[in-house]
Amino acid sequence: MNTVPFSLRRALLIAQNTLLEAARQKLLLFFLLLALGLVVGARWLRDFSFGAPELKFLADCGFGAMAFFGAALAIAATAQLFFSEIENRTALTLLAKPVWRAEFILGKFLGVVAVAAFFCALLTLLLMAVLRWREGELMREFPEAFAQGGVVSYGMVALGGLLQWLKLAVLVALSLLVASFAQTQLFTIVTGFFVFVICHLQYLAQDAYTRAGSWFAQNVGGGLASVFPNFQLFALADSLNAADAPPTAHVVRVALYAAGYCAVACALAVYCFRKREI
Amino acid sequence: MSANVSSKLSAAVPAVEIRGLVKDFSSGLRGLKLRAVDHLTLRVEAGQVYGLLGPNGSGKSTTIKALLGLLEPTAGECAIFGVPSGRVEARREVGYLPESPYFYRHLSGRELVRFYARMCGMGGATLESRIDEVLALVGLTAAADRRVGTYSKGMLQRIGLAQALVHDPRLLILDEPTAGVDPLGTAAITELILQLKARGKTVLITSHLLGQIEDVCDRVAILDRGKLILEGAVSDLVGRADRQALVVEALPENELAELRAWLAARGRKLETVETPRTRLDRIFLERVGKKDA
Numbered sequence A: 001m002n003t004v005p006f007s008l009r010r011a012l013l014i015a016q017n018t019l020l021e022a023a024r025q026k027l028l029l030f031f032l033l034l035a036l037g038l039v040v041g042a043r044w045l046r047d048f049s050f051g052a053p054e055l056k057f058l059a060d061c062g063f064g065a066m067a068f069f070g071a072a073l074a075i076a077a078t079a080q081l082f083f084s085e086i087e088n089r090t091a092l093t094l095l096a097k098p099v100w101r102a103e104f105i106l107g108k109f110l111g112v113v114a115v116a117a118f119f120c121a122l123l124t125l126l127l128m129a130v131l132r133w134r135e136g137e138l139m140r141e142f143p144e145a146f147a148q149g150g151v152v153s154y155g156m157v158a159l160g161g162l163l164q165w166l167k168l169a170v171l172v173a174l175s176l177l178v179a180s181f182a183q184t185q186l187f188t189i190v191t192g193f194f195v196f197v198i199c200h201l202q203y204l205a206q207d208a209y210t211r212a213g214s215w216f217a218q219n220v221g222g223g224l225a226s227v228f229p230n231f232q233l234f235a236l237a238d239s240l241n242a243a244d245a246p247p248t249a250h251v252v253r254v255a256l257y258a259a260g261y262c263a264v265a266c267a268l269a270v271y272c273f274r275k276r277e278i
Numbered sequence B: 001m002s003a004n005v006s007s008k009l010s011a012a013v014p015a016v017e018i019r020g021l022v023k024d025f026s027s028g029l030r031g032l033k034l035r036a037v038d039h040l041t042l043r044v045e046a047g048q049v050y051g052l053l054g055p056n057g058s059g060k061s062t063t064i065k066a067l068l069g070l071l072e073p074t075a076g077e078c079a080i081f082g083v084p085s086g087r088v089e090a091r092r093e094v095g096y097l098p099e100s101p102y103f104y105r106h107l108s109g110r111e112l113v114r115f116y117a118r119m120c121g122m123g124g125a126t127l128e129s130r131i132d133e134v135l136a137l138v139g140l141t142a143a144a145d146r147r148v149g150t151y152s153k154g155m156l157q158r159i160g161l162a163q164a165l166v167h168d169p170r171l172l173i174l175d176e177p178t179a180g181v182d183p184l185g186t187a188a189i190t191e192l193i194l195q196l197k198a199r200g201k202t203v204l205i206t207s208h209l210l211g212q213i214e215d216v217c218d219r220v221a222i223l224d225r226g227k228l229i230l231e232g233a234v235s236d237l238v239g240r241a242d243r244q245a246l247v248v249e250a251l252p253e254n255e256l257a258e259l260r261a262w263l264a265a266r267g268r269k270l271e272t273v274e275t276p277r278t279r280l281d282r283i284f285l286e287r288v289g290k291k292d293a
């Protein structure tokens, strides 16, 4: 009897179809408008220029928007693109083909991660453009503050975008894990949001674990800290200077950390989805 | 094992085998169980057109989902061409049209069929011509580049048939293919099933309109509340060997009396005299079909 091995090709086909669905549903359009809002917002900032630190402020705003709206996009897109298959019963036809359920989960994951990649790349490029334009203006206004040339390292901005994307990939994997056993889209979105908050505050739990006096706080803190990823790891240092760039080894470590969480969450999602009734 | 023996063995493997299938759904409240399929045992031989009939809610779709590995049975087992349903390999030779199908609205008909074909491992130079072929077979060539979101119910049914047929599977499973389809569409589906049968394919078809698919099925099983209540060859079930119908030109009253006397002389009786009626859907087919052609 011939076997049907796991096929990355089929997973990629599902990912491509998922990405196409997101694109044609104009899910991204909303976020494109948002990015446009960012540019307009930056233009409004012109009214209270405060020299070189303003660029740092702009970058913080940009990454803040990327983190917040990116998280909203990651959770909503995962829930929407997963449940559209279940609720419209397209998963019925798809899984009646010689397709592994693991291929379905991996395909959905890669598809939404690709959506997140588009989002992060777009916002990073826009942020770069805004910074470049504002930097030029400030240089003309305060030439003495920029005696050694520009202060913005665009490599750092790109790295910041990359780290945001890695973080969103982890969030997509976690949301997919929730979706794999959740009965409704709403539950997935709400739970995904809580997961996002917990991951952002995870370092507090870690603190509690190491410093708390009470047995309870220590155990709860330790439990949370060991299950949820720490999203603070994906933030850049407080500088846009190339001199303050994190060492490559650190970036690689963070990327592996993200990949590890994605792999574990996807594996658990496959496990939960394995026997799900379609 | 000699080639001869192995080919004989493979001929004996049924296309579908369901043994002691039970499926309970928990209805949620107070752990109440609903038994959708109750100890069902069925066997569909390769090359047959098999009808799974029964009223709404009798467990037909549930049986098919269990057969395709989309539902975990509570008890019992299913196999397709001898491969247990839980395995991915079991679905390689199957084309499936779900009940009231619904497909990716964002794709065009052609993209949709291409997607499913590639999911079945098809590719290369022959793919596009095969897609054109099945689109023509289901009569969707003109609408192939329209978004599936704009398709009517009948067109969804047809694009569903196209994706089920595109990889030329040995077994076709059609869940309520004629539900909500007009007589013209039903006739086309019937015609298609007969074509597939002629090419040696196995077709498993479900319907709640018991009469509608009687004409095409070799064998039928009738389910009621999950239980098998009747199974057998259609000719055995509906044919009445002890009766015959003769259709003649209208006879005047006196000739009819003569006929009765003739029969009575031989110890037989004329049971009914009636004017045969054509069916409305047949009239519809004749009129509409002619105009279309």
Ligand SMILES: Nc1ncnc2c1ncn2[C@@H]1O[C@H](COP(=O)(O)OP(=O)(O)O)[C@@H](O)[C@H]1O
Pocket: B025, B026, B027, B034, B035, B036, B054, B055, B056, B057, B058, B059, B060, B061, B062, B063
């Ligand atoms: N996912 C489900 N959860 C609970 N009950 C279900 C589910 N699917 C089907 N049923 C019930 O199982 C029975 C059989 O349904 P189904 O197989 O769809 O019937 P049919 O296809 O013959 O109309 C029905 O009573 C239906 O309500």
Ligand SMILES: [Mg+2]
Pocket: B057, B060, B061, B062, B099, B175, B176
């Ligand atoms: Mg049904």
